[in-house]
Amino acid sequence: MKNQLRYILAVITLGTLSYSCMEDLPTEYEFTGYEFVELDVDAGEWNLVLFTNNEQVAIPQPAAVGSPALNQELADAKSKIQNASAAQKEAVEYWTNNPLLRWNEIALELATKYNLIPAPNPDGTYPAPDPTKPDQYPLFPYSHPPYTSRMLAYLSVAQYDGLIMAWHYKEKYGRPAPYELDAQIKSAYSENGLKSYPSDGAVVAITSRDILTAMFPLEKEYLAKMAEEHLESLVIAGINVSSDVEAGKLIGTEVSKKALARAATDGMRNAQTNKVKSDSIKNAAIARFGWYWENQETPQRPVGLTPLFGRVKMWNVPTVEEVRPGPPPAPGSPQFNEDAEELKRYAKNMTAKERSIANFWNDGLNTYTPPGHWNRFAKETVVKYRLSPVRTARIFAYMNMAIVDAGISCWDAKYYYHYPRPIQTIPGFKTILGTPNFPAYTSGHSTFSSAAAEVLSHFFPLEATQFRKWAEEAAMSRIYGGIHYRFDAEVGLEQGKAVGAYSVAKAKLDQVD
Incomplete structure (x- = not known):
């Protein structure tokens, strides 16, 4: 191995x-x-981060x-x-x-x-x-x-x-x-x-x-x-x-x-729920908004992926509600119809470049997922700039705290709004990448990527344009793949950027960057 x-x-x-x-x-x-x-x-x-500043392990x-x-x-x-x-x-x-x-x-x-x-x-x-x-x-x-x-x-x-x-x-x-x-x-x-x-x-x-x-x-x-x-x-x-x-x-x-x-004690052990709890989360969304997401597999998975990940303890964001976005457009509304039509156009007229982007950012099963994607970018940049181990660790720590906080905030929105995927709302619609086992709004790729890009742009300002371009591309890849509506992706980018800003603000307290 x-x-x-x-x-x-x-x-x-x-x-x-x-x-x-x-x-x-x-x-x-x-x-x-x-x-x-x-x-x-x-x-x-x-x-x-884990210790107070006057704490030291004795040697x-x-x-x-x-x-x-x-x-x-x-x-x-x-x-x-x-x-x-x-x-x-x-x-x-x-x-x-x-x-x-x-x-x-x-x-x-x-x-x-x-x-x-x-x-x-x-x-x-x-x-x-x-x-x-x-x-x-x-x-x-x-x-x-x-x-x-x-x-x-x-x-x-x-x-x-x-x-x-x-x-x-x-x-x-x-x-x-x-x-x-x-x-x-x-x-x-x-x-x-x-x-x-x-x-x-x-x-x-x-x-x-x-x-x-x-x-x-x-x-x-x-x-x-x-x-x-x-x-x-x-x-x-x-x-x-x-x-x-x-x-x-x-x-x-x-x-x-x-x-x-x-x-x-961070709450991760409770992130995956049973069907009773999962149904109660869905019913709460129905009561609030009148819609709900439902798994489309056969046989159907009765519980989505980690419905309570949005309650896991965050690193730098005070409360998850501070970065929870507003509601998505209701199915059947003008904004929804516009974005649904866009997905149908891409499905019918997919270019080779668009398909390539969708596949590059797929990060599905048996890959190291979107967070791993951004860790790879960080590694390559660290080597390019020849950073010391402690400065390398600093970048990875603040970036990965932002990435997990972005994931927590994204999953909070996913199960709070419980918004259906395109395959559920557009009759006869098919994706080119399959459909994840959790609600649509907001896009995980978008939030993970935007948060990571925000932190990396702080540490490597000369590379900021490229990092942000990649975050936008990651968001678009989910639209090309038919997994997300444009509003899932665009709001996810804003959400991830807001989360990333908390990590950057904490890093600036050291006055070393």
Whole structure:
């Protein structure tokens, strides 16, 4: 499985991406370690997310330069480097000096692997994944877009808080890297001059292992193996000694506990409801608006996807009602009829380019979903700008918090308004992509994408035009595919932008961007 997970990142200008299958890999250029454009030495003062700003995970004071203890660690490191096997050297090259990107790839690959909707039973009923029995069919989790967005947020935030703490101690103790202390030790990567205690790589390895194990419990052994390989590579790469690694592990462990404690009480366990609760949500919409969405499959799924995801705890938006859009046009109204006619025109006169756009942004089953799509864009941009691990973590944390908040706000609107899909309201209408098992208004692709674009545009202002163009294209792709009306997509873009603005406002409090 390791080879499947070794994505090769493209160091390319983002505007040159071609319309192809989202998981067409490897890409043209190989991602290797690079020299950071800056070390962000003051990152230890940035605002934490899970912890308060005066909280720090306690780690021991490191052995002083020139001390017998540190000299012994350097000797041990030299021995490990000299005796490294071919596989260990390959691991050093794979993990690089910004391993956060590799762990993000692993997360996306696992999301892809588990993004498979359960099939119906012979009697027409549908089974549901059981987190208490993850190895029982259907396997847990079903990594649909809400699940994947939440997973990526916890992963990114844990990595970020851990790295802020690591940078705090790097500045406090200032212990040079092994290759600076012993001329016989050579760094496998660019000699950035980053302080070594505690190991930032170890923080990333442990937080990533722990969060992903909680999210994908059947992958526990695989993730443990990857983490051990990553930890071992840090010494063989010449950038850490064993005490650096142990201190990083301490930080990673405590940060993971904090993140998973939040996850245990954020409301996700109640997002998937039973039929009684699902029917009550539908009936409330009928009472309010006179319409309702209904699954069109045969056999019919009695419950939509995660009806109460809209009640999951948000990261940066105070309440979901603050970003809930107004109601959509009633079926049969002039605005509805205009947008319905547009869908029929596209279905009848679809161009090759429009179909290509619809397929590129499909992000359906067995893909890493729209949130994964935007994580890929972020990775490619991070490599292009040669950002340090802590600044990389910052971008992923704020972007993925915005993405999951956008998903929560979108699902709130979906089940509050319970608006029917085009296939339900337009007689004889057929889509080219199938129809998702949840209401139409607003578009998930639009909200996810607009929120991500808003955050990425803040961090990479020179790329803002391209990011926003992609968000608009993602929204249009759902119209081309016949899955959404134009008002679903356009309001979703506005909704996602409003959600993204909350993450940007929080990021600006650090006064570092």
